[in-house]
Amino acid sequence: MKKVIAIGILGIGVIIGIYYAFIYFVPYSEGVRSGELIKVSRKGVVVKTWEGEISQGISGAQIFPFSVEDKEKEVIRKLQEYQGNYVKLYYTERFSTFFWLGDTKYFITKVEKEQSPHLRN
Numbered sequence: 001m002k003k004v005i006a007i008g009i010l011g012i013g014v015i016i017g018i019y020y021a022f023i024y025f026v027p028y029s030e031g032v033r034s035g036e037l038i039k040v041s042r043k044g045v046v047v048k049t050w051e052g053e054i055s056q057g058i059s060g061a062q063i064f065p066f067s068v069e070d071k072e073k074e075v076i077r078k079l080q081e082y083q084g085n086y087v088k089l090y091y092t093e094r095f096s097t098f099f100w101l102g103d104t105k106y107f108i109t110k111v112e113k114e115q116s117p118h119l120r121n
Contacts, residue, residue, distance in 0.1 A: 022095070028105070029093040033064050034114060037087045040079045049102045050076055054089065066091060067102025078111045086116035 035054035042048050050068040066089065068075055079087075090110035097105050 020098075023098070024094070024101075026095070027092045028095050030091070031093070032088060032090050034086065034088045035064060036116070037079065037082050037085060038063075040076075040083055047100045049100070050079075051103055052079060052108075054087065064089075064106070065104050066106040066108050067097070067104045068108045069101060072108065075108055075111055078113075079108070082111065082113050086114050088112045088114050 033054065033056065035056040038053050038055050040050070040052040042050050050070065052066050052068065054064045054066070056062040056064055068079065088111070089108050090112075091106045091108050094105050094107065097103075101107070
């Protein structure tokens with residue numbers, strides 16, 4: 001009986017591990033989005049995560065929310081520096097997320113400052 005319980009617990013652990021690995025390491029899509037960086041904040045009650053938004057429309061009608069993992073220190077620093085500017089965000093979209101990673105499925109991997117298309121000559 002103990003052997004059956006141990007195998008059951010081990011099986012459940014393996015399934016959870018596979019599910020976590022699939023969600024974390026297998027990207028659903030990768031891409032680039034540009035817009036005005038309107039928000040970057042660290043939020044949460046128990047688990048703090050980095051969240052942000054860019055406005056992709058003139059009046060802010062199209063908002064792209066995103067998350068940044070804590071290990072991306074350079075990305076976080078640049079986002080804080082580029083606040084209010086037009087930026088290009090490189091992201092990875094996951095099938096789902098876990099509460100300790102972020103609120104969205106979009107995780108920023110690189111950020112570049114750009115010139116706004118509204119200010120070009």
